[in-house]
Amino acid sequence: MRARRTAATADRYELYQLAVQSPEADLGFLSRVYRRRTGREPRHLREDFCGTALLCATWVARAGRTAEGFDLDPEPLAWGRARNLGPLGAKGSRVLLHPKDVRARSERRPDLRVAQNFSYWVLRERAQLLEYFRSARADLAPRGLFAIDVFGGPDATDDLEDARRVEGGFTYVWDQARYLPGSGDYTCYIHFRFRDGSEMKRAFTYRWRFWNLPELRDLLREAGFRRVEAWFEKADRRGRGTGTFHLDDTGRSSSDCAAWVAYLLASA
Secondary structure (H helix, E strand, C coil): CCCCCCCCCCHHHHHHHHCCCHHHHHHHHHHHHHHEEECCCCEEEEEEECCCCCHHHCCCCCCEEEEECCCHHHHHCCCCCCHHHHHHHHHHHHEEECCCCCCCCCCCCEEEECCCHHHHCCCCCCCHHHHHHHHHHHHHCCEEEEEEEEEEECCCCCCCEHHHHECCCCCEEEEEEEECCCCCCEEEEEEEECCCCCCCEEEEEEECCCHHHHHHHHHHCCCCEEEEEEEEEEEECCCCCCEEEEEEECCCCHHHCCCCCEEEEEEE
């Protein structure tokens, strides 16, 4: 029987993957959109700000697929090589992990390129973000799809904590610690709490700029993407995200939500 997790024994990267990521659902959604647009299967994935490269590892589990991940932090890359790619055996060799800036070129131009979990918000200057978007546009394969997620709503910039129980015996806490409206500076933390009363406080720290959806869409178009669509996540009766996204360029369906998540899908 597996011992209960505690703050002293738990692995923060494992907790993050369990609490935050849903690679099968996200990749399934993006692949469906790509197939509808092109009539063919996407083969090569690029995951920007990839961390432990869970998306890459999930992607190459299917035959014929390859992936690349880009991240400047060596610690999660090493963890991902050992824990996500290593168990895949030969399939894991179809993933290239690059300890490089996300504005660097791919080894192979991707059909799908993804920056998830608002990771690109680390680029806090407009010129930096525009440069990143332009590099993504230039690097895509013909008819490729670039996907970023974004969130908003009245609660998105409030100082608050949102706690959620996760299967596996712990609680995930999203802590919006500070938002400065004049600059857009946005500081958030992730904490993990356990059944024994212990807490892994500030397991992850984010110092971002809060980018809103209309300005992101404008930047993507300025970067050369001709088609930019907003796909909003559907919510259940309790207001929790369902993991299902639908096309809604106006955001009307989520206008009454205290907080919402959407994808921006961009193509040339």
